[in-house]
Amino acid sequence: xxxxxxxxxxxxxxxxxxxxxxxxxxxxxxxxxxxxxxxxxxxxxxxxxxx
Numbered sequence: 001x002x003x004x005x006x007x008x009x010x011x012x013x014x015x016x017x018x019x020x021x022x023x024x025x026x027x028x029x030x031x032x033x034x035x036x037x038x039x040x041x042x043x044x045x046x047x048x049x050x051x
Contacts, residue, residue: 016042 001007009013020040028036043050 014045018042018043 002043008011010016010018018041019038022037022039023035025036037051038049039051040047
């Protein structure tokens with residue numbers, strides 16, 4: 001979509017769509033993934049959910 005100048009990095013001035021999870025997903029066993037909870041979601045650079 002040729003939006004490299006505003007998407008694709010966590011950087012000041014860039015759009016941010018991300019989810020912050022309650023625990024590190026990389027250290028979570030597959031059997032425990034259902035226990036993960038969103039702590040914060042950011043869409044279009046704005047906080048849309050915060051626990």
